[in-house]
Amino acid sequence: xxxxxxxxxxxxxxxxxxxxxxxxxxxxxxxxxxxxxxxxxxxxxxxxxxxxxxxxxxxxxxxxxxxxxxxxxxxxxxxxxxxxxxxxxxxxxxxxxxxxxxxxxxxxxxxxxxxxxxxxxxxxxxxxxxxxxxxxxxxxxxxxxxxxxxxxxxxxxxxxxxxxxxxxxxxxxxxxxxxxxxxxxxxxxxxxxxxxxxxxxxxxxxxxxxxxxxxxxxxxxxxxxxxxxxxxxxxxxxxxxxxxxxxxxxxxxxxxxxxxxxxxxxxxxxxxxxxxxxxxxxxxxxxxxxxxxxxxxxxxxxxxxxxxxxxxxxxx
Amino acid sequence: xxxxxxxxxxxxxxxxxxxxxxxxxxxxxxxxxxxxxxxxxxxxxxxxxxxxxxxxxxxxxxxxxxxxxxxxxxxxxxxxxxxxxxxxxxxxxxxxxxxxxxxxxxxxxxxxxxxxxxxxxxxxxxxxxxxxxxxxxxxxxxxxxxxxxxxxxxxxxxxxxxxxxxxxxxxxxxxxxxxxxxxxxxxxxxxxxxxxxxxxxxxxxxxxxxxxxxxxxxxxxxxxxxxxxxxxxxxxxxxxxxxxxxxxxxxxxxxxxxxxxxxxxxxxxxxxxxxxxxxxxxxxxxx
Numbered sequence: 001x002x003x004x005x006x007x008x009x010x011x012x013x014x015x016x017x018x019x020x021x022x023x024x025x026x027x028x029x030x031x032x033x034x035x036x037x038x039x040x041x042x043x044x045x046x047x048x049x050x051x052x053x054x055x056x057x058x059x060x061x062x063x064x065x066x067x068x069x070x071x072x073x074x075x076x077x078x079x080x081x082x083x084x085x086x087x088x089x090x091x092x093x094x095x096x097x098x099x100x101x102x103x104x105x106x107x108x109x110x111x112x113x114x115x116x117x118x119x120x121x122x123x124x125x126x127x128x129x130x131x132x133x134x135x136x137x138x139x140x141x142x143x144x145x146x147x148x149x150x151x152x153x154x155x156x157x158x159x160x161x162x163x164x165x166x167x168x169x170x171x172x173x174x175x176x177x178x179x180x181x182x183x184x185x186x187x188x189x190x191x192x193x194x195x196x197x198x199x200x201x202x203x204x205x206x207x208x209x210x211x212x213x214x215x216x217x218x219x220x221x222x223x224x225x226x227x228x229x230x231x232x233x234x235x236x237x238x239x240x241x242x243x244x245x246x247x248x249x250x251x252x253x254x255x256x257x258x259x260x261x262x263x264x265x266x267x268x269x270x271x272x273x274x275x276x277x278x279x280x281x282x283x284x285x286x287x288x289x290x291x292x293x294x295x296x297x298x299x300x301x302x303x304x305x306x307x308x309x310x311x312x313x314x315x316x
Numbered sequence: 317x318x319x320x321x322x323x324x325x326x327x328x329x330x331x332x333x334x335x336x337x338x339x340x341x342x343x344x345x346x347x348x349x350x351x352x353x354x355x356x357x358x359x360x361x362x363x364x365x366x367x368x369x370x371x372x373x374x375x376x377x378x379x380x381x382x383x384x385x386x387x388x389x390x391x392x393x394x395x396x397x398x399x400x401x402x403x404x405x406x407x408x409x410x411x412x413x414x415x416x417x418x419x420x421x422x423x424x425x426x427x428x429x430x431x432x433x434x435x436x437x438x439x440x441x442x443x444x445x446x447x448x449x450x451x452x453x454x455x456x457x458x459x460x461x462x463x464x465x466x467x468x469x470x471x472x473x474x475x476x477x478x479x480x481x482x483x484x485x486x487x488x489x490x491x492x493x494x495x496x497x498x499x500x501x502x503x504x505x506x507x508x509x510x511x512x513x514x515x516x517x518x519x520x521x522x523x524x525x526x527x528x529x530x531x532x533x534x535x536x537x538x539x540x541x542x543x544x545x546x547x548x549x550x551x552x553x554x555x556x557x558x559x560x561x562x563x564x565x566x567x568x569x570x571x572x573x574x575x576x577x578x579x580x581x582x583x584x585x586x587x588x589x590x591x592x593x594x595x596x597x598x599x600x601x602x603x
Contacts, residue, residue, distance in 0.1 A: 150581060162569070290456050
């Protein structure tokens, strides 16, 4: 039976790989094949045709698109991300530190949101239909149906403007003490935690409720098991796979969240770098950032799927 | 995929001779949606001040009898700007969701009925598109072609075609396995007939509910892009762009920052409420 699990996991990994190729294709073609000649944009309106022609040659812009795509992919695989158009620095250098900043932000957010969301999600599923459950459900739907920037601006209004606990929309580059760090991370992390937790609570609740509806849980109820025992001993071990799946899936919402949060709080992460690159049409930088984001997203959803396969006892 | 939860659909709902009856929460949602639809259509007739004109001496003015929602960073009337913003937010999202759902549903039905390699290729390709995070997709396209309203509509619909496709295909595959479809096929009906007369009428309810959910996603994504400065460009402004313009007023707690956000929230929450409280008859297969 283990062979079946192995082959399922392998086929899932293969699909992820194929998807990655299609995605890189899409990212490359979206940024290079669409109108707007890169050489003209770089040199500006006043450039002579000869200069434009020279640059086109130097950048291999006259080659067929498929060759440029292959050259780009091979470069990526060798760790060569290209050179930024805007300031002639290697893209890898620009991204390096920023990427770690974003990872830190995402990590801290996950550290807070996972326990909060699991507690709320599981408890509201246990008390399904109660007032508590309804409040949690309404709150999560509320948070999910408003844009991320509204949560960010509300957090600023509450914590910075009315309560005056934290500074509004500012970012200090030097961290001298623990309190400095708290001040920097507090607002972005609060915002992201809200966004991620809402998704996670909703999915966790659905996963636990699905398990609670199974015949073996009904059996536990009929034989007279107490409610906590029924949930903790019978339902939860089986819901673990779907719950971890839900956690990995909701963490993928971090990607959309960080783009807004880094912009609004001026946080020096990779998403802010990318939004700035869009403003200057710095295509190599945009391509690399986009690939990093897609890779992260794909990694999370593939992990979620593989966990779902591994945790399904019927396949064991 | 949907934001709905089945157990909230009330048992209080009474049967009706006309088939459909909405409960009170659904009615509230529906009336807010109708309100914004009417505002979007008649905005130029009902705005108290011209949107481009500086009418307040103060910038980031507070709410007052003259300026119901205060004034923006230049001293323009915020209330008028939000009413006009409804046109862009509602209009662009509606156009995008229509294109996305139409293409997604048609492709989904074709894939389900045709099956075979077409189904596999289409599903694999659209799934791959689906694994590009939506905001990122928007960013990349805007970086490449620049932002204009037709580009926005097309981008938003391309982003949401895969989801709509997957949803419609799953429904259509179920219907496709039913006896009456097999009979029609044996009768020698064409693929087009199967899609139009056998499959479509049986999936139209859930598909409409799905359209509502996708409308919410599109409104949120459009607002997000506009907030980043990549969506609707000045001099026009949708609700997301209004928040971006006035973000400087945040430290003063100006109403100009929060009012457009509340407009977005009222629209998206109402759509969710309406979908959650749709009569079971319409959305019974949407779970």
